[in-house]
Amino acid sequence: MTNNLLEIRDLHKSYGAVEVLKGVDCTMQQGDVVSIIGSSGSGKTTMLRCINMLEEFQGGTIRIDGQAIGYDVVNGQRRRKSEREIARQRALTGMAFQQFNLFPHMTAVANVMLGLVKVKKMSRDEARTLAETWLDRVGLRERAEHYPGQLSGGQQQRVAIARAIAMNPKLMLFDEVTSALDPELVNEVLQVIKSLAQDGMSMLLVTHEMRFAYEVSNRVIFMNQGRIGEEGNPREMFHKPQTERLAEFLKSSTFN
Amino acid sequence: MNYTLNFSAVWRSFDLLLEGLALSLALAFAAIAIGCVVGLITAFGLISKNGFLRRPAGIYVTIIRNTPILVLILFTYFALPQMGVRLGKIESFIFTLAIYSGAYLAEVFRGGLLAIPPGLREAGLAIGLTNMQIRTSIITPLMLRNVLPSLGSTIISLFKDTSLAAAIAVPELTFEARKINVETFRVIETWIVASCLYVATCSILAALMRAVERRLAIVR
Amino acid sequence: MDIMHFLDIIWLARMPILKGLGVTISISLLAICAGTVLGVFVGLALTYGIRPLRWIVRGYTDFIRGTPVLVLVLASYYVLSTVGLQLGPFQAGVLALAVFCSSHVGEIVRGALQSIPTGQTEAAKAIGLTFPQTFAYVLGPQALRHALPAWVNTAAEMVKASTLLSIIGVAELLLRTQELISRTFMSLEFYFFAGLLYFIINYAIERFGRYVERKTAVPT
Numbered sequence: 265m266t267n268n269l270l271e272i273r274d275l276h277k278s279y280g281a282v283e284v285l286k287g288v289d290c291t292m293q294q295g296d297v298v299s300i301i302g303s304s305g306s307g308k309t310t311m312l313r314c315i316n317m318l319e320e321f322q323g324g325t326i327r328i329d330g331q332a333i334g335y336d337v338v339n340g341q342r343r344r345k346s347e348r349e350i351a352r353q354r355a356l357t358g359m360a361f362q363q364f365n366l367f368p369h370m371t372a373v374a375n376v377m378l379g380l381v382k383v384k385k386m387s388r389d390e391a392r393t394l395a396e397t398w399l400d401r402v403g404l405r406e407r408a409e410h411y412p413g414q415l416s417g418g419q420q421q422r423v424a425i426a427r428a429i430a431m432n433p434k435l436m437l438f439d440e441v442t443s444a445l446d447p448e449l450v451n452e453v454l455q456v457i458k459s460l461a462q463d464g465m466s467m468l469l470v471t472h473e474m475r476f477a478y479e480v481s482n483r484v485i486f487m488n489q490g491r492i493g494e495e496g497n498p499r500e501m502f503h504k505p506q507t508e509r510l511a512e513f514l515k516s517s518t519f520n
Numbered sequence: 521m522n523y524t525l526n527f528s529a530v531w532r533s534f535d536l537l538l539e540g541l542a543l544s545l546a547l548a549f550a551a552i553a554i555g556c557v558v559g560l561i562t563a564f565g566l567i568s569k570n571g572f573l574r575r576p577a578g579i580y581v582t583i584i585r586n587t588p589i590l591v592l593i594l595f596t597y598f599a600l601p602q603m604g605v606r607l608g609k610i611e612s613f614i615f616t617l618a619i620y621s622g623a624y625l626a627e628v629f630r631g632g633l634l635a636i637p638p639g640l641r642e643a644g645l646a647i648g649l650t651n652m653q654i655r656t657s658i659i660t661p662l663m664l665r666n667v668l669p670s671l672g673s674t675i676i677s678l679f680k681d682t683s684l685a686a687a688i689a690v691p692e693l694t695f696e697a698r699k700i701n702v703e704t705f706r707v708i709e710t711w712i713v714a715s716c717l718y719v720a721t722c723s724i725l726a727a728l729m730r731a732v733e734r735r736l737a738i739v740r
Numbered sequence: 741m742d743i744m745h746f747l748d749i750i751w752l753a754r755m756p757i758l759k760g761l762g763v764t765i766s767i768s769l770l771a772i773c774a775g776t777v778l779g780v781f782v783g784l785a786l787t788y789g790i791r792p793l794r795w796i797v798r799g800y801t802d803f804i805r806g807t808p809v810l811v812l813v814l815a816s817y818y819v820l821s822t823v824g825l826q827l828g829p830f831q832a833g834v835l836a837l838a839v840f841c842s843s844h845v846g847e848i849v850r851g852a853l854q855s856i857p858t859g860q861t862e863a864a865k866a867i868g869l870t871f872p873q874t875f876a877y878v879l880g881p882q883a884l885r886h887a888l889p890a891w892v893n894t895a896a897e898m899v900k901a902s903t904l905l906s907i908i909g910v911a912e913l914l915l916r917t918q919e920l921i922s923r924t925f926m927s928l929e930f931y932f933f934a935g936l937l938y939f940i941i942n943y944a945i946e947r948f949g950r951y952v953e954r955k956t957a958v959p960t
Contacts, residue, residue, distance in 0.1 A: 318862050348870055355868030365863035369881050369958050378877055379867035413960030424863075431867055523823060586942035588900035591914060591935045598921070599928040683808035687907060694811055701814075707822040711815035719806030 269294050276323030284310050286490040297461045299477035300470045302487035308470045316357045328356050358428030362440040364420040366412040372423045373408040379431050398426040402456050418449030438469040486510050529704040540696035548679040551617035559625030566630045584623035592616050597688045613685045621678045632667035672729030760916030767902040770834045775841020783849020804843035809901050812836040817908040833905035848890045852883035892949030896942045
């Protein structure tokens with residue numbers, strides 16, 4: 265069992281009285297590329313955010329490489345880990361956000377370097393070399409000294425991806441990374457993700473881009489009202505949906 | 521520290537404090553009313569393309585904003601008579617606070633004017649209004665709604681500035697408080713009560729401004 | 741008022757004016773420094789403090805901001821000596837201004853921190869930074885840029901508010917000016933000159949603030 269990269273068991277999460285995740289189970293192996301699809305409010309982003317403890321969760325367990333994330337169970341009591349420990353665990357995953365969230369007061373290369381220097385404790389020279397390599401990888405080597413405000417949305421998102429992936433995470437989380445982009449900038453970001461997938465990076469993506477989910481992932485999860493509605497390989501899911509819900513959802517989304 | 525709180529002396533003079541507060545409010549009201557007119561005219565000057573209007577407005581605002589109000593109050597009351605302008609204490613104070621508030625309100629109004637999309641002026645011109653009509657019936661009312669939050673805090677801070685009238689012996693709240701302090705030696709009580717009166721008045725003013733804001737809010 | 745005569749008068753009075761100016765500058769610097777240090781803690785408590793602490797600090801800032809500075813100065817001067825703290829007018833006045841400054845700086849710091857989108861904290865968390873690290877490298881520097889213009893403004897406010905210490909007998913620039921006037925009866929000349937000095941100091945602060953703002957702006 266411990267060879268699962270990600271193992272989610274019976275995940276429950278509520279905001280006050282509203283239950284958003286009603287018992288989610290999911291496993292991922294090294295090298296898996298899993299897309300989560302579903303209508304808004306189905307809990308897909310929340311699930312992603314629980315994995316790196318940006319959201320607290322009230323029930324169930326999340327394990328990455330066998331490590332329980334966020335909480336310890338001591339004598340049957342569930343206890344939140346220390347902030348320091350949670351911060352360390354967050355570095356196991358990398359995350360790219362819908363709104364990029366680049367640090368506006370730092371250049372592109374400084375954005376990528378921050379975690380390397382402060383969390384990975386690399387020397388500045390080492391960090392810079394690595395940061396430049398990754399910026400090169402996302403096609404932005406020559407923009408290294410630009411500030412986020414001087415970059416287009418697509419470029420900002422690519423820097424944000426470089427910032428996450430330079431930390432050498434075991435698992436990359438992508439939260440609707442193209443939703444805030446102008447249509448003509450979507451492709452450059454998707455190309456970057458696709459090439460990372462081809463290199464064997466394990467990733468979990470929340471996305472509205474059905475064609476992209478179809479092309480890039482080896483498994484698709486359809487979330488529906490806080491539960492997993494259906495999952496399987498993309499070919500079967502998209503061409504032969506088993507449930508009414510998924511069929512409806514696919515019809516309403518733009519898969520063309 | 522052998523001091524026991526005893527508010528009875530302050531309560532006996534409480535009506536004096538209330539009269540002082542009433543005068544404070546009257547001073548603020550009169551000065552701000554004049555200041556609004558001065559500020560509005562100045563604000564239109566500040567955003568004018570015509571340098572002959574813009575520069576004097578800018579100089580007025582810069583001078584007032586960078587000079588302590590106490591110096592302005594003393595100057596008007598003590599120095600202007602040397603030039604033959606002799607005003608009573610209250611008139612002199614209202615005049616100074618009006619000029620002072622005009623500069624701060626002009627800045628507030630200017631911000632609001634700049635936030636109004638130029639398309640509105642063009643729409644007004646298109647239906648045949650004159651520039652003056654557009655200013656009075658379209659731009660100014662809209663701008664006032666936009667600036668209500670900062671207008672509120674400016675008005676409250678101008679109200680607090682009425683305490684400086686005590687420096688030229690205008691019997692407003694601070695002056696009365698100081699008098700009671702000196703006469704009764706109930707030092708702590710006097711200043712607690714006086715501050716509370718100011719704080720309460722400021723909160724009421726803030727609540728009023730918020731109510732106006734809600735009432736005038738434009739549904740979008 | 742012929743100009744040579746005026747300069748002559750000022751030259752003769754240069755010593756008291758310079759002494760007063762020195763006191764004004766020391767008051768302002770002390771109040772700004774102490775008020776800023778205290779104000780940063782106030783701002784942090786308002787933003788990140790646990791609930792009871794936040795309420796207490798909120799009460800403190802609201803009370804201070806609802807009270808006129810002159811009342812703070814007078815209360816500090818009279819009240820502190822009553823409760824047995826033997827502070828001279830200088831110390832009492834500086835304390836009052838520092839407290840006033842701290843409530844403003846506190847609000848500025850809170851506003852600056854809260855204006856940073858939550859995505860910034862999330863992104864910092866996602867790369868594994870702890871909260872102190874997030875604050876030091878992500879939130880702090882952004883808040884600082886945001887707060888700088890308002891903080892410089894507050895510094896200029898402190899210079900202006902230092903004039904209020906003349907009322908409790910601190911021999912700063914305005915009180916020295918009043919003493920000169922009581923000896924020479926030339927109120928117009930001396931008030932004008934004092935006003936000019938204050939204007940120069942504040943205008944310089946304002947210009948410096950704009951310069952720093954430009955220098956630290958994030959390129960877009």
